[in-house]
Amino acid sequence: MSRIVGIIQTKGGAGRSTFATNLAAHFSLQAPTTLIDCDLPQGTSSSWYALRQAELPSKNLLLAKAHTHLELIQKAKEHSAVSGYLVIDGPPRLAEMTRTIMILSDLSLIPLGASAAEIWSTTDLLQTLDEARHYKPDVDARLVWTRFRAQTREAQELKDAVQKGLKLKELQARLGYRVAFSEALARGLSVEECADRNAREEAISLAEEVQRILAEKKR
């Protein structure tokens, strides 16, 4: 049985593929891991994977694609038999797929940029989360701040507002606004394989916190 981490956010460009690819690369150092790309035909995770396998082929990192929520359920079942971790890169909008990811995942992560527009769009997710909890009451979905500029007053004010308004748990780890994240994605790398030490430390803290949360859950 795999540990399953879903990356969901109804807003486009939120950072889902950045989270999915970095977590999948990290987990694959420890156990066979499948990255499931549900954001098709765009396929950012699939393109990243193709580049990566050409440069750094690894038998420990597999890719699966799911065009529909039914295909996702099938692929998750197949890959659970062979992988220790499944990381699911979700699509923007498409409530049905997002709901399925929440239900399948042991932990769903919601990347959230510190801007008012992104925070407003996240309120849509709350309805999908309620629907998912109708099927599985213990759905665990948590916010993770990204493109966060800790030194700005706006970021801190938005963070406080979100804690009051969205009432979702959040991870301690967060990703800053760093070019290394877009460079790594474009080159088929994880930021752990890049030169930016801050980005690397953020990605490792994120992966380790996710693994701690998964380890605390009963199977």
Ligand SMILES: Nc1ncnc2c1ncn2[C@@H]1O[C@H](COP(=O)(O)OP(=O)(O)OP(=O)(O)O)[C@@H](O)[C@H]1O
């Ligand atoms: N923390 C970050 N710092 C700087 N750039 C980032 C960060 N996170 C993501 N990006 C960049 O923002 C863009 C969108 O990120 P990403 O592709 O991960 O989001 P997405 O939610 O998967 O988007 P899409 O809707 O296109 O699938 C990419 O160019 C990515 O490299």
Ligand SMILES: [Mg+2]
């Ligand atoms: Mg994407």
